[in-house]
Amino acid sequence: MSLANQVLAVNDDLPIRTHKPVHSGKVRSVYWLTEEDSQRLIREKGYNVAPDAPLAIMVISDRISAFDCIWHGEGNLNGVPGKGAALNAISNHWFKLFKDNGLADSHILDIPHPLVWIVQKAKPIMIEAICRKYITGSMWRAYQNGEREFCGIELPEGLNKDSVLPELLMTPSTKGILQGIPDVPEADDVNITRQNIVDNFAAFNFSSAHDVAQYEKLLAEGFNVISHALANVGQIFVDTKFEFGYVHDADGNEKLIYMDEVGTPDSSRIWDEPAYQQGKIVENSKEGFRQFLLNYFPDPDVLLNKNRMVERDALARDNALPLEALYAISATYIGIAEKITGQEIVLSENPKQEIINILAEQYGLID
Template structure:
C-alpha cells in the first residue's frame, strides 16, 4: 500500500447517481442527487428539511490548495495524507458545538463517512465573512505600508504585528464576482464595507436588511465558541472565514445557517498559545504551508502578485514539492484535528472504495 494510494486526490469520478454535472471545487466535489433520491432520503432518514429540498453528496479530498493553485509532491503524491479527514473532523466538531450552544444549524444533514457530508441546498450569502482577533498576514502587510482603513473601519495608529486587535474585526469580501453594485469592483474576493452590504443587501442574497445583524451575530458567536474551546487546548484562534446561506426546514421556515467548513486549518489561523506567549509564532494551519512555498521558490512575488497568475499556475503545475514538506503539513493537520476533537485521524487504505461501499449499502446512491 503506497502513501499515494491513501490520498484521495480525485474526488469527482465516484459512481454516485446524479443527473447533473459534478461540481469540483479546490478541495470538495459536489454531487447533486436526483429528485427521487433526495425525497427518498429525506423520508427514510427523517432530515429536518423541506420535503422537496435538493440534497447533495459532498466529498472532500486530500488536495492542497494555496495561493489559488493546487500543489503536488514527490512519489506521485497528489495531496496531503490525512488532510481531508482532518478538515471534516474539525468542522463536524465545531458544528456540533454550535448546536450545543444554541447557535444556528449548518448545511450538513448526515456524515456517512469521514470524507463525506450529505448536505441540503442553501441559497448562499455572497460574502466571505472574515473575522480577525489579531493583526497579521495580509492585513498587517497593508497596515505596515500605511493603510488605516479596512472594509470601511478606521484602524488606530501604533498597532503591532501579530498582536491582539482592540476588538474583534469583521472584514467581509465578495464571494464570487458580483455585478452592478455601486462602489464594488466586479471581481472575486474584493473587500467590502458594511455600508455596501446595507445599501445592496438583496444583491448579496440577504432576504432582508435585518439579516445583516443576524449574520454578524452568528459570526461573533461562532468565533467566540471556537476561540474558547481552542483556549482550553492551549491554542489561539487568530482569524477565520465564515460563510452563510439560507435553507427552509420541514415546517417551511427560512433560516440563516452556517455553510461550508468552519474553524479549520484551511479557513483559519490557529497559533500554539504557549509558543505565542514565548514570542514565537507556530502555525497550526495552512499558513505554515504558505510560508514554506514563499521560502521554497526564489521569486515569492509570483505567489503574492495577482497580476502574475499564469506564472503561478505554471509553478504549481511544473514543480514537484519535496515529500517532507507535504508530510509536515500532514502532521500539522492531523495533530490539530486530534488536539481539537480528542480523537485520532485514521488514514484509510482505500478511501474511495469505502465511500462507494457505504453510499451503496446504507443510502442506495451508487449505480
C-alpha cells in the same frame, strides 16, 4: 500501506447516481442527487428539511490548495495524507458545538463516512465572512503600507505585527464576482464595508436588511465559541472565514445557517499559545504551508501578485514539492484535528472504495 496510497486526490469520479455534472472545487466535489433520491432520503432518514429540498453528496479530497493553485509532491503524491479527514472532523466538531450552544444549524444533514457529507442546497450569502482577532496577513501588510482604514474600519496607530486587536473585527470580502453594486469592484474576493452590504443587501443575497446583523451575530458567536474551545487546548484562534446561506426546514421556515467548513486549518489561522507567549509564531494551519511556498520559490511575488496568475499556475503545475513539505503539513493537520476533537484521525486503507460501499449499502446511491 504507504501514506501516498491512502491519499484521496481525485474525488469527482465516484459512481454516485446524479443527473447533473459533478461540481469539483479546489478541495471538495459536489454530486447533486436526483429529485427521486433526494426525496427518498428525506423520507427514509427523517432529515429536517423541506420534502422537496435538493440534496447533494459532498466528498472532500486530500488535495492542498494555496495561492489559488493546487500543489503536488514528488513520487506522484497528489495530496496531503489525512488532510480531508482532519478538515471534516474539525468542522463536524465545531458544528456540533455550535448546536450545543444554541447557535444556527449547518447545511450538513448526515455524515456517512469521514470524507463525506450529505448536505442540503442552500441559497448562499455572497460574502466571505472574515473575522480577525489579531493583526497579521493581508491586514498587517496593508497597515505596514500606511493604510489605516480596512473594510471601512479605522485602525489605531501603533499596532505591532501579530498583536491582538483592540476588538474582534469583521472584515468581509466578496464571494464571486458581483455586478452592479456601487463602490464594489466587479472582482472576486475584494474587501467591502458593512455599509456596502446594508445598502445593497439583496445583491448579496440577504432576504432582509435585518439579516445583515444576524449574520454578524452568528459570525461573532461562532468565532467566540471556537476561540474559547481552542484556548482550552493551548491554541489561539487568530482569524477565520465563515460562509452563510439560507435553507428551509420541514415546516417551510427560512433560516440562516453556517455553510461550507468552519474553524479549520484551511479557513483559519491557529497559533500555538505557549510559543506565542515566548514571542514565536507556530502555525497550526495552512499558513505554515503558504510560508513554505514563499520561502521555497526564489520570486515570491509570483505567489502574491494576482496579475501573475499564468506564471503561478505554471509554478504549481511544473514543480513537484519535496515530500517532507507535504508530510509536515499532514502532521500539522492531523495533530490539530486530534487536539481539537480528542479523537484519533484514522486514515482509510482505500477511501474511495469505502465511500462507494457505504453509499451503495446504506443509502442506495450507487448505480
